[in-house]
Amino acid sequence: MFNEKAQKMKLDDIRELQEERLLKQVRYAYENVPMYKKRFKEEGIKPSDIKKLEDVSKVPFTVKDDLRDHYPYGILAVPKEKVVRFHASSGTTGTPTVVAYNRKDMDVWGDLMARCYDAAGAKPEYIVQNAYGYGLFTGGLGFHQGAEVLGCSVLPTSTGNTKKQVTMLNDFKTDVLACTPSYAIYLAEAAEKHGYDPIEDFDLKVGMFGAEPWSEEARDSIEESYDMKAQDVYGMSELYGPGVAIECSEQKGLHIWSDHFLVETIDPNTGEVLPEGEKGELVFTMLTREAMPLLRYRTKDVGSVTYEECECGRKHPRIESIDGRSDDMxxxxxxxxxxxxxxxxxxxxxxxxxxxxxxxxxxxxxxxxxxxxxxxxxxxxxxxxxxxxxxxxxxxxxxxxxxxxxxxxxxxxxxxxxxxxxxxxxxxxxxxxxxxxx
Ligand SMILES: [Zn+2]
CATH class of the missing domain: 3.30.300.30 (ANL, C-terminal domain)
Incomplete structure (x- = not known):
């Protein structure tokens, strides 16, 4: 269900809810995931030591290798029978990382993505052409579900077959294009090659672009070639998939849906928590996921977070910019x-x-x-x-x-x-x- 109201929560209410959920989630992970119980014991801490929001800094980090080391079911906090969906990374750089969702997690993910579409400017009556890959990768199905939850009509074109993509943009007068930014740039070129004018012939209003870093200049180029808004979406499969954060119409950073994610920035070398606004590695605690709770997950993405008010009225903090992955550096x-x-x-x-x-x-x-x-x-x-x-x-x-x-x-x-x-x-x-x- 699309929780429209959650977008407009006041910051104090968000913090209060975060604290309540954090305390509950830490205990839940400790009691249901042996990896966390072991790690808490090694660090000499108990869930009861986490009494307020700031205490999150006492919780041990989780990293991508933890997911690999526990392939495929090791971090599940629910019986396998309660899982309704698995996704996995391609595993091109080693053992794949697996993520799991129960029914409630799927509902939350659908809501998070629906909020993203809404904040980016999509409307329930819009047609969404989803050119993200469908499959084990979270992009295709994540963007698909969110659009349906908001009430849009989805064209599940998936990746590839560029000529067909272009034809459908023209024939269906698609309103929203969801794909990687580099593919959006390529599609505009391809459209012209196939005899279409992306501005005259298409009716695109919003682009939802993620899965790779892109620049302001790339945004300008996309917005000019289609005459539409190009919005950045942030997420990763370990954290549901796409839908963690989204740019609103102001395009001044990406709002993190912080009733479900607690964000910190840390010094990637020392692990120390950095003051608000300072640039560092983004770390997320999933406050509500049941099938596979992740505490203090290190994303390796480098950026900064601001709690300053956004003109759109949303009080959810924003990722100001992402410089890239500390891995890519x-x-x-x-x-x-x-x-x-x-x-x-x-x-x-x-x-x-x-x-x-x-x-x-x-x-x-x-x-x-x-x-x-x-x-x-x-x-x-x-x-x-x-x-x-x-x-x-x-x-x-x-x-x-x-x-x-x-x-x-x-x-x-x-x-x-x-x-x-x-x-x-x-x-x-x-x-x-x-x-x-x-
Ligand atoms: Zn905003």
Whole structure:
């Protein structure tokens, strides 16, 4: 059920509810998940030590490896028979992580996603074209269920078959497009190739984009090509899936549905809780999930959280910006580099398109290479000046990154396009290390 009222809760009421739920959830996890009982004992704490909201800092962290180590059923707090849905990561980097939902969890997830659609500007009478992948990945079914809970009509197109996606956007006059931001950019290109004008022929009003980090420049590009609002959605499969946080119409950060999630920011190196507003790793405690409660789950996403009032009237705190995953962060010659910074610098340069690749390798010292496509209109215009563009983009990169990157400009359309998350970083340093060892 769509809990519209919960969106407008006052902050004091949210905090009060969080405290009540936290105390209950800590005891619930301790009593029903052996991993938590063991860990609490090791740390010498009991659920009764958690008396108020701030005491959450005494609770041990949970990390992704805990899910892998307990594959597939080890963190279940309910009997297997009570589970109504499983999702799992692809497992491309090792044992998959499994998440489980009972009936009540599914209802909560549906409500969280319905709130996201609503806050992003979708209406019950809208048609939602859902181009997220259906399957073990939480994106497809998460976006699907939330749209139905709000009352929208769903076109479950899933990923791929770009020509059909474009045709349906035109024929059905879809109102909401849900997919990764890189696919939205690709779809606009593809639409034109198939003879459609995304503004004249389509009737898109809102885009719900998540599952990968994207920049303000990418947003501008999407909003301009379709003449619609492009809204950022935040979530991850460990925390239900999409639906943890959403941008409202103000587009000034993502509201976290904090009656169900308690958020903290921590120093990723020491684990220390940081003061409000400071940038750090985002940590979430799931306050209500029954099938698989997660306490203080370390997301590896780096960002900051504000409790300042938003003009939309929602008092739920906002993630101000996500710099990227601490996992994605590259350390190049001792300097921290987030792929999102590279994107910002590139797209700040007029004449560069949204398609780029970052390559790091090592030749005694680390080297950073950036390959970026030139914008098609600019490339085909008489004003195109490769040297000038390269110089300008290199300066922007240097200003943002504080290190030199070797930039190569590519013809429009040279880099591979993707229907899911774009593979933008290639780190070849490990291979070199291995060669040297031989
Ligand atoms: Zn707002």
């Amino acid at each position: 590259l350390i190049v010659g001792g300097v921290n580099v987030f792929p999102s910074q590279v994107e910002d610098a590139l797209l700040e340069t007029e004449g560069i398109a949204e398609h780029y690749q970052i390559i790091v390798d090592r030749d005694v010292l680390d080297r950073l290479f950036v390959r970026a496509e030139v914008d098609r209109d600019y490339y085909e215009s008489d004003e195109y000046d490769e040297e000038k563009l390269k110089e300008e983009a290199s300066e922007n990169l240097k200003a943002v990154l504080n290190i030199n990157a070797r930039l190569k400009l590519l013809q429009p359309g040279s880099l591979p396009r993707t229907v899911g998350k774009a593979k933008r970083v290639i780190d070849q340093r490990e291979e070199h290390d291995r060669i040297e060892e031989l």
